[in-house]
Amino acid sequence: MSYQLPTEEQTLAVESFRKFLQSEVKPVAREYRDRFIPKEKMRELTQRIAEFGLPGCTIPVEYGGMGWSFTTQGMLFEELVACSCDIALCVMLNMGLTSMLCNARPEVRERYMPDALAGKIFGSIGISEPDVGSNVAELKTRAVRDGDHFIVNGEKTWITNGVYSDVLICTVRGEKGLSHILIDRVEHGYESRNIDKIALGSQSTAQIFITDARVPAINLIGEEGEGLRNTMKVFENARAHVGTLSVGIMRTALEESIAYAKERKQFGKVIAAHQLIAAKIANMGIMVDAARLMCQRVFGLIDAGVRCDLQASMAKAFATEAAVQVCRDAVQLHGGNGITKEFNVERLLREAIIIPIPDGTTEIQQLIISRALTGVAAFT
Ligand SMILES: Cc1cc2nc3c(=O)[nH]c(=O)nc-3n(C[C@H](O)[C@H](O)[C@H](O)COP(=O)(O)OP(=O)(O)OC[C@H]3O[C@@H](n4cnc5c(N)ncnc54)[C@H](O)[C@@H]3O)c2cc1C
Known part of the structure; x- marks a missing residue:
C-alpha cells in the first residue's frame, strides 16, 4: 500500500476534535486521574464526543451513522486516546456495539442503534470468562433454547464498560456452537462488579454474572453457531484500535518527554542536547511513527474490503509492546520526577503495560503471525 496524505476533510475533522478534547474532555480526565468516572458523567462525555463522529464514524448512513472510512475513524480515535485512554476505551466499546448492531435483526438494530450512536447507552462485549x-x-456460558427465547447462564470477566453497560453482546455456547446474543441489563438482567486495576481506573473493567436471563432469539447477532467466525472478524478491526490505544499513549509520552528534555538542564545545557537523550527521543519517535503506520495500514485494508488478520496481529503486537518501551524510556528521561504523580509519564507507563493483554495477548499474536508466515500452527 502506498502512503496517502490526510484529506482536507480529515485534517479539519481531526483539528476540530482536538480543540474540543483539549477544552472539554482533558479537564475531566485530569480531575478524575486514577479515580472512577461515574456513569452519568461518562455519559455526558460520550454524548458530546458522539457529535464529532465516535462511535458512528464508520456506520453506514442508512443505519444513522456517518458512513466515513476506518482510516478517518483511526485518526479521530488516536486524538481521543492521546487525551484520555480511559475515555477512549469506553468509546471503543461503544464503537464495537454500533458495529455489532449492524448485524442485528432490523427490529433490534432500530431499537438500540440511535441511542448507541448518540452516546446515550453503553455497550460491552463479553467473551472472556474466569x-x-x-x-x-x-x-x-450457555444459551439453552426455550421456544423463541434462549435461557442464558454464565460468568464473564475483564469486561470493558462492564459496570456502565446497558447492553452486553455476549458470546454464548448453544446446540449449534458459539453465537452472539444481545442481553439488555434492565429487560433480561445481569449483574456487574468492577475490578480494581493498576491503571485505567477511571473507566470500568468488570465481572458480569448472568443468571437465567430469558433473551428473545431475535436478539441473536448474526446467525446461530457463527460466533467464533464473527469473533475473529471483530478481532481484525478491534486489534488495530487496541494498537491505536498504544499509539495515543506513547505519542503523549513522547510529547511530554520532548517538552521536559527542552526544559530540564544538567551539566550546563538542556538534557535534549545530551546525545544519549537525543538518541532516546529519536527512537521513541520512530516507534510512535512505525506503530501508527502499521495501524493505519490495517484501517486502509479494511476500507479497501481486504481481510487483514495478519497485518492486524502485527500492528497490535508491535504497537502495544512499543508503547511499554517508549513509556518506560519517558519515565527514565524524566529522572526522579518521572516516578512522581506530578508528571504524567508514570501513569502512561502503567496504562501501556495493560494494553498488550486484551484482544489477544502478544504471545497469541505471535502464534497467529508465525502460523501465517510458516503455515505451521504452534498453538498447542
Ligand atoms: C484492560 C482489559 C480489558 C479487557 N476487555 C475485555 C472485554 O471487553 N471483553 C472480553 O471479553 N475480554 C476482555 N479482556 C480480556 C482479555 O481479552 C484477556 O485477558 C486475554 O485474552 C488473555 O486472557 P487471560 O487474561 O485469561 O490470560 P490467559 O489466557 O490465561 O494467558 C495467561 C498467559 O499465558 C499466555 N498464553 C496463553 N496461551 C498461550 C499459548 N498457547 N502459547 C503461549 N502463551 C500462551 C498468555 O499470553 C498470557 O501471557 C480484557 C482484558 C484487559 C486486561
Whole structure:
C-alpha cells in the first residue's frame, strides 16, 4: 500500500476534535486521574464526543451513522486516546456495539442503534470468562433454547464498560456452537462488579454474572453457531484500535518527554542536547511513527474490503509492546520526577503495560503471525 496524505476533510475533522478534547474532555480526565468516572458523567462525555463522529464514524448512513472510512475513524480515535485512554476505551466499546448492531435483526438494530450512536447507552462485549482467556473456543456460558427465547447462564470477566453497560453482546455456547446474543441489563438482567486495576481506573473493567436471563432469539447477532467466525472478524478491526490505544499513549509520552528534555538542564545545557537523550527521543519517535503506520495500514485494508488478520496481529503486537518501551524510556528521561504523580509519564507507563493483554495477548499474536508466515500452527 502506498502512503496517502490526510484529506482536507480529515485534517479539519481531526483539528476540530482536538480543540474540543483539549477544552472539554482533558479537564475531566485530569480531575478524575486514577479515580472512577461515574456513569452519568461518562455519559455526558460520550454524548458530546458522539457529535464529532465516535462511535458512528464508520456506520453506514442508512443505519444513522456517518458512513466515513476506518482510516478517518483511526485518526479521530488516536486524538481521543492521546487525551484520555480511559475515555477512549469506553468509546471503543461503544464503537464495537454500533458495529455489532449492524448485524442485528432490523427490529433490534432500530431499537438500540440511535441511542448507541448518540452516546446515550453503553455497550460491552463479553467473551472472556474466569477459565477462558486466550482460548476463546473453550468458553462455557450457555444459551439453552426455550421456544423463541434462549435461557442464558454464565460468568464473564475483564469486561470493558462492564459496570456502565446497558447492553452486553455476549458470546454464548448453544446446540449449534458459539453465537452472539444481545442481553439488555434492565429487560433480561445481569449483574456487574468492577475490578480494581493498576491503571485505567477511571473507566470500568468488570465481572458480569448472568443468571437465567430469558433473551428473545431475535436478539441473536448474526446467525446461530457463527460466533467464533464473527469473533475473529471483530478481532481484525478491534486489534488495530487496541494498537491505536498504544499509539495515543506513547505519542503523549513522547510529547511530554520532548517538552521536559527542552526544559530540564544538567551539566550546563538542556538534557535534549545530551546525545544519549537525543538518541532516546529519536527512537521513541520512530516507534510512535512505525506503530501508527502499521495501524493505519490495517484501517486502509479494511476500507479497501481486504481481510487483514495478519497485518492486524502485527500492528497490535508491535504497537502495544512499543508503547511499554517508549513509556518506560519517558519515565527514565524524566529522572526522579518521572516516578512522581506530578508528571504524567508514570501513569502512561502503567496504562501501556495493560494494553498488550486484551484482544489477544502478544504471545497469541505471535502464534497467529508465525502460523501465517510458516503455515505451521504452534498453538498447542
Ligand atoms: C484492560 C482489559 C480489558 C479487557 N476487555 C475485555 C472485554 O471487553 N471483553 C472480553 O471479553 N475480554 C476482555 N479482556 C480480556 C482479555 O481479552 C484477556 O485477558 C486475554 O485474552 C488473555 O486472557 P487471560 O487474561 O485469561 O490470560 P490467559 O489466557 O490465561 O494467558 C495467561 C498467559 O499465558 C499466555 N498464553 C496463553 N496461551 C498461550 C499459548 N498457547 N502459547 C503461549 N502463551 C500462551 C498468555 O499470553 C498470557 O501471557 C480484557 C482484558 C484487559 C486486561
